[in-house]
Amino acid sequence: MTGSEAPARRRNPRGQGEQLRAEIVGAAARLLNELGDDQALSMRAVARAVGVAATSVYPHFADRDALVLAVMAACHQQLLAAAERGEAGHRDPARRLRAHLLAQIDWALDHPGLYKVLHESGVNRRAAQPYKQALLDRTTDAVRACLGDPDAADAATIAFDLRTAVNGMLSVRVNEATRDWPPPRQQLDRFIAGLLRAG
Amino acid sequence: MTGSEAPARRRNPRGQGEQLRAEIVGAAARLLNELGDDQALSMRAVARAVGVAATSVYPHFADRDALVLAVMAACHQQLLAAAERGEAGHRDPARRLRAHLLAQIDWALDHPGLYKVLHESGVNRRAAQPYKQALLDRTTDAVRACLGDPDAADAATIAFDLRTAVNGMLSVRVNEATRDWPPPRQQLDRFIAGLLRAG
């Protein structure tokens, strides 16, 4: 795919064998971002990218799915952190909600292939992702703050609708990256304006 | 995948060699719907499903991409026809718009794997799909009818937003089919209510 084989690599010093694990996850993430499909990732390609024998991946990951899941977990951490950083920049609840969603949109558009793996890949059928619920819960909190009423039952519905619409935004832009789409920020603002009110 | 090999098959009579082409498209569509990924479709599996030698596919399709694109074209025809049938059942523009979108939602939920191939597969990067624009144009027409004003410039924007949100609805339900999601009809109604008004 990328002729990006790491040429020189010296064996890790004793006791630091776990460093290879991090290198493998990093290389796998890079490849997955290019491929946009977990099935297309090969253990051999990851090993080549790291500059290591194919067999050296197995002490760290039992099989390909385990490696892909490790990458996905790391991505969810990044997404959550980005959302929090976004919110932290504002006081007004509406601005916080917008920043929360925007941060995740930006992350996705910066890592389109990983976004695809996260949302569209076959691993989703084989292993559930508890992280996703955590992200949705965060959005619900941000929506609730906007509504003022801390008990608003609609908050969950509105959050789900918003995330669904944002999903659509990203799906279309990530899957047909060559077409030029309307600016995502303005579409997000229309979604917020249209959906953020009692159902 | 499915063990669904066609056992007995007799050679088509002279002059009817094109019938095999249709059988191949049908089998490929069935397999793609199960796989949800064009890269996972193999020519050999298609040939097995039809009950024919692997080589017999090549007189009809130059390569795998050509076969996948033929399936996608057929799907777009079905989607367009479903949308038209949906609209035809109503007079009121708002009901027509709803039926239009609902028909496509139903088709997608009935053919989740094909929906994935249509919207998420790698073929989209290799070959543009002019059909999609036709579907979006139809939606724009339906939106325009709702607005009353036949020149409304917002119609295109609103149609795009609606389709985007519907895309999100379907993406999430198709990619994590095991989780149980809120009813799509009600979410669609919220989207229509929220988004169908001047930006």
Place this chain on the structure above:
DNA sequence: TGTACATCAGTGAACGCGCGTTCACTGATGTAC
């Protein structure tokens, strides 16, 4: 009416490839005595 022939609808063997994974191994390095 008979026959040579072109065409049609496929077939079977073979090519070279990259893959996931297993297995027995190697060689450097720290540690116990």
Place this chain on the structure above:
DNA sequence: TGTACATCAGTGAACGCGCGTTCACTGATGTAC
């Protein structure tokens, strides 16, 4: 201070597999004369 040994980080060869695609072919069937 020296040495045997356990451990660690990783290697190389090999397995069997399914794949896309090419090639030369086969056998039935309609048609021209």
